[in-house]
Amino acid sequence: MALLQERVKELVAKYGRSRENLLPVLQGIADTEHYVSEYAMQLVAEEMGLSAADVYGTATFYSFMETTPRGKYIIRVCKTISCFMKGKNQILLALEEALKIKLGETTPDRMFTLLETNCLGWCHKAPAMLINDDVHVDLTIEKVHQIIREYKQKANN
């Protein structure tokens, strides 16, 4: 917990205490912790001189701001129309099979979380997904298994 306090202090020092820096500070916490806990929100509120309710309101508004513990790699499969038409359901099934979890769940080793998201802006190369900030497009079932294998190797090293 002391670590989290330091992280919050460091981020607020980097971006500044005024309210317009709230989102970058919260993003910074999510980057290292993989989510923003209510405790972290309280720390941010104290450090920035805001009410905890204000911080909670902002944090819970944004769909990429995870507020429950997530894996190191957050997979977001695009479910909007073009990806839906090009078989995103099959991609999702392949991911569930490769990771042995269901949509919305996190692997027991806290490596992967499987989520859906709205339009990623890769409709011409559908189906598409994000793994953290990295984009994967023109997905096929084989490609999905290959990608997950590579991430698993990366995670083990």
Add this chain to the structure above:
Amino acid sequence: MGKNVLKRIDLIFKHEDDCHEVLQKTLKRSDDELINELIGSGLKGRGGAGFPTGLKWKLTREAQGDVKYVICNADEGEPGTFKDREILATVPYKVLTGMAVCGKIIGATNGYIYLRGEYRYLVKDLEAEINKFHKICDEVGLNFRIKIFLGYGAYICGEESALFESMEGKRGEPRNKPPFPTEFGYMGKPTVINNVETLAHTWTIFKYGAKKFRDLGVQDSRGSKLFSISGDTPIPGIYELELGMTVEEFVEDFGDGDTKAVQVGGASGFCVPRKKFRDIAIGYQGKLTGISLPTGGSMMLFNSSRSMYNVLHNYLEFFAEESCGQCTPCRVGTQQLLQGIKAVKRGEKPAAYLDKLLSLSETMKATAKCGLGQSVANSFQSIVENFREEMIY
């Protein structure tokens, strides 16, 4: 398909390495001259709303305020749109130059790019481009700095006032208008907020003159426009085309020979069924073109193997999730429309229930606070009215 009836334009993505010269030359001209050039070009906002860009800059320039801002809206979230990402990845200096010239004209020294979280992978390269550009600004003696602000997965933040709220560290909930951003924008200061593509077009206009841009397009829809093309097409991708084409011409070029409908403008746009392809043009309202549909450039094609019920269901799920929840017509309306079409499809409600839903969508159009809730009616009505049978059986 593949008939190439439409002329391909190559302005936006044409690589030009004279950023320094273009900026220097443009800054030497008077503000009035530049604004007149922009107004004369007929450029309208390329995000979809189509507000005249020159007028926006002029109003912000005239607004009272010691601090003003230029913001580039790169929160490209409309389903089926992906052109802005490509601009920022390949010709970012055109956008940065447009922002800097705007800053000089309106009297702003700070600019921001609001980049959607989904495009975070662009940040590194874009920051390097911005640093390069800052050096150019210093060389030509312009005091202007640009920063990236990262969004975090909220479609509504593409709405300009929601975007300001988000940048101010709050929930991305749209404000009441007026006051408009030209008077009261980011941090309550006069702000020009333009789409990525709009700013990229200003490069063409300042470098080559308004005529080059104005010579393209028809009537009130001048210039070229980037189209993001996806769905049932053999050649998905980004294409720069002239405004004013009919949907029929578009389908001849990009359809797969079996196109049953085209969604113009994404989930918040209109669905055009085959029987109306000939009657509808792409552009802003103009006398010659009859019915014209404005668009941010999202064009999704559906062939006869697609269920329009599934398409509408997908859009409504999208809206129900992305509604910010602030105003009742949108928060409750999107849920009711979604539950409503499901109930009709399952036979739990009679077909006539669709008429109730149509009237609900009309109420949302009249009473929702911002463009999100108001525009749900566009796709809902155009799909339900044209494909009623598919909604029921």
